[in-house]
Each structure stands twice: as C-alpha cells, then as structure tokens.
Amino acid sequence: MKRILLTGFDPFGGELSNPSWEVARGLDARLVDDDHQIVVAQLPCEFASSLQILEAALRQYQPSIVLCLGQAGGRVDISVERIAININDARIPDNAGALPVDVPVVAGGPAAYFSSLPVKAIMHALRQAGIPASISQTAGTYVCNHVFYGLMHMAQKMDHIRQAGFIHIPYLPAQAMASPGAASMSLEVMKSGILTALEACILNTQDLRLGGGANH
Template sequence: MASLSSSSSRVLLTGFDPFGDTGHSSQPLNPSWLAVKALHGKRIGGHLVVAAQLPTVFQASMDELTRLIQLHKPALVVCVGQAGGRGAISLERIAINVNDARIPDNAGAQPVDTPVVAGGPAAYFSSLPIKAMLQALQGAGVAAEVSQTAGTFVCNHVFYALMHALATRRGFKRTRGGFVHVPYLPEQGAPSMPLDEIVRGLRLAVATALATPRDIARGAGAVS
C-alpha cells in the first residue's frame, strides 16, 4: 500500500490496524487506518501522500515507522491513531518517554513504566503547527482540539519514536512530524465522527502544516 513510484516530495501518513478497543462495532475497525488510506496517492500542497499501516504492537510499530521514514524520506510525517471517548480531531502536543499499557497490544505485550527509548529525553513536542492547524480545522467547521496527552499506549509510543527519529537520525532535521488522534466512527459508538469528516479534517490539517512554516502565536485568532 505504501509503495508509489514518484520522485515528488512526500507526506507520510500512518494509521493503525484494529486492536482491542473497537467500541460497539462487531467488525474490527480502526478509523485511523481507514482515514489515511483514503488519502493515499492524493496530492496535497504539491506533495504526494503515502499511507501506511502500523501494527498496534509496541516495538514492531517503532521498527516499521523507522523503516518507512528511511524509505520515503518525507517532508512531513503525521501519525494517526484512534481515541475512543473523544469527539474531536485531537492535535497532540507532546510525546512522553513512557510505555504504560492498560491493555495488551496485539502481540500480547503489556509493558508497565518502561521507556520508549532507553536514555532518551523525557519528552518531545510536536513540530507540527498545531495552533494553525486547529484554527484551520475549526474555521472549516471540523470539530478539533489541542490535546496535552497522547496516553501511554502504542499511540504515544509511535509519537515518541517518530520525534526521536527525526531529532537524532541524519538527514531528517528539516522533516516535521507529529501525531493526531481521531474519534470513533459512528458504528463504533459515541462520541464519534463520520469517516468522510475525519478524512476532510486530516486533509486540511496536512495542507495547513505544509503551508505554515511557523505556528501562529498563542492567543492569535479566535482559538486557544
């Protein structure tokens, strides 16, 4: 799914396979993957979108994300995950260097109070222009928020792994990245958001990130 023949600058979008928290749906669903898959092969801001699925498994997700970054050398990376209980697209601000799993991952691993990267910094901030993205989404009528926690499950694990890779691997100092949580689909329960609205929101978020070299100042505009 992630292989496209093009020399254009790329945007890498990742979503997860279904895992234990599937809500009320009888079918295994993960809106993060369905949404990024819908954007695969599209062009946004002159960039080709490459979508890839990550396993909901602690170490394997990090390994696959690292491989994808090295393969595609994207200008922008947005990892997307599902957040049951949230009713808006959540732009994550910070990734912390902690794995603390409430439930097992899809391989049965359930780490408690372990580091994502041994010896790594306590946290990384997103390098996406989250306030500008928030303003664009809300201005377009898409429910959105800035979130101060990505949890301590595989989503945060991937978010931290992404930012650590961009900060430490040669050739990626100018690559920006971050994490976005999306709500359940209606068939999974409430609160929820229709898939086409999630896709519209992600597309606008990516376009805004590509068009915004520096984030808007705190307090600018009508959002907080």
Template structure:
C-alpha cells in the first residue's frame, strides 16, 4: 500500500511566551512510533506574517505532501478547534515576532475573500469527542499570523495543488502557559493525541459528516 505523506506544522513562541503548544505537540507526535500507512514531516513556522507562508510553500514544494495540517495556539479556547474558514485579511492587534503589524491588508491581493478548509473538520471533531478530547469546529481563525498561514495554504492548494488537502487547527494553552492567567489549558500530550486523531481522520475521511456544527453567535 502506498504511504501518504502528511506535513504538520506548528509555530515558534510569540507574545513573550517561552513555548508554543502547537509546536510542542507536533514534535511530541513526531517522536512517537508511527503506525499506519503514512509518514509525518514536521516544520516549525516563524510567527511572522509573510515569512511563515514562504517557509510553508518551500516545505510543500520539497516534501510533496498529500495532506497539510497547520497548527497554532489559541489562548483562551478550552478545546481543540479545527478551523473551517480562512479569510483574506491580515489585521494585527499586536506586532508579529519581526515587528510587523499589518492593518486591513489582504493576505493575497486580488484573491478570493475566503476559502473553506479541505479537511473533514466535523469528522475530526466527532472522533476527538469519542476519544474524550474537548473539541469543536471553529468558524474564525482570527486575523493574525494563524489565519495568514491558513489562507496562504488554502490559496496555494486551490491555485497550484488541487489534489492536496489542507487546513488549520487551533489548540489551547499548555498548563505551563495558563498558570496564573485564569485560562483553560490542555496537556501537550493530550494535544498531541488530538493531532494524531486529526491526521488519521484527514487521511481516512473523504466526505465530511453531514451534521450541524453551526453557532448562534
């Protein structure tokens, strides 16, 4: 059986943090013994607007993955949240790690306003819930570097690599980060478990579940 390649990315720390659970979970998962017919390629992205997409595009070109899953930190969220929609907007409340702070700037000029994910996000959430991991579908990836990467990825796949599936997942703080912040968190090992579930669902599910994941607000 042919082996699939999954490119899994996380971010470097930002905002004065010493760690980033997106990358910590990615490297923990990569260090585990592999089971199944897929291989993982992992990449740490800079928390810098354009440089992050440049690094991602280079990795996609080098490794020719079948699936790309980018992971970012969403402090304040209490579960794993696969993202549904990437918007063509960078509007930074704070500077990135290089001091860039774009305001009302498109990720890609003259490109569509938004892209939907290529991942089966509802199936991913269902499997995470079955595994006892808190999860929900998110309808906004924000307007910082996470959304910038998400949109850049989906534009790349839509315009150059339509056979590749991709998307973005936000994860909560680690307990270390949440200490003293009165914020929810998940152990990095649990987040790594969740990413494993999402990788497998993304490889196995071609048509997402026809169940509601909408919100009232």
C-alpha cells in the first residue's frame, strides 16, 4: 500500500481553528484509488519547528505523494500553488513569536522550486467536480511558503517522493462570520476537493496543458 502524506496547520493569528488541519484529520486513513492510503500530520504554525516535524513525518511514513494544506483567509477557491520562493518575510509573528524579515528558508538554496504536483490537472478535476479552483502564483512569504519551499527542498533528496506540493484552502463558514464579506467553503466540500486533487495526482503522471496563468 502506497502512502499519501497530508498535512495541515494548527490555528494561528487568533483563530480558534484552521481548516487545513480540519480537512487533513478528516481524511486520515482514507483510501484513494484503492492502493494509496492517507496518513496525516499536524504542523505548528512556526518557522523554526514546522520543517522539523514535516521531515520526521516524511521519514516515518515514506510517502509517494505529499500534499501540504494551508489556510488562506480571503481566497474564494481551492488554490493550487505553483511555486515556492526562498524567503521568509512575516507580516505577523508566528505562534512562537518569531517575526523573520527577509531571511531565506534555506541559506544558499535555489531562489524557487516549482510544485511537482500536476497543478493544471488538479485544477481541471476540481472544476469538473463543480468545486471552485485556480492556480495560485504565490504562496506568500509566511509559514505556508516556508513549509512549501522546505518540502520541495527535502523532496530532492528523498527518492520515495514522486509528487509534492501545496494547496491553500479558504475559511470555514464559522471563521468567515467573524469577517463580514469574507469567502468561505464548507468542510465537506473542501474534503471532497482534496480527495479529488489526490485522485488527479495519481491519475496524472504528466500535467495537462491548460490556461491557468494570472493577468497581474
């Protein structure tokens, strides 16, 4: 049985929950395409320790696919991240109080890594399933991008990882109630969307050639 590692973060910025972890733990042990089983890990929203815990999970589970999830309050859809950049530039402190500014994720590392997920195929599969989705050209410069970049850097040295990348998901409805006008998505729709994304990863060893760029 092959394994898929799915990660989510603990709450941050004063929130009481984080949809990334709610989705991940709700899919723990689920089978995907009969021969892949989901295993999960919760990452702290902390620059210093998040990659340590991620690396431990990668070594423990030896997954063939790794998908890290993060909350992006204000986004209106499931955002499949294309690229991670080698910079930490925090606007607010992380959960440990750290506030790195203009610090590389990996000193001396490449400027950026592209996701090895079939990002266009994922977007297409989600839209075919009636779930709003898009390609995102930036994962930000906070802990989500930190983990995304760190994951891709580690994946270069782990032969068992076939695909790896990051997806941002919107607020849960209860979170959006505290921010009038903010977009949200139900937990069940997000769980269905992530399963659809993982199925697309298994079915597509080569990505689709579809439009998904940004105009700005």
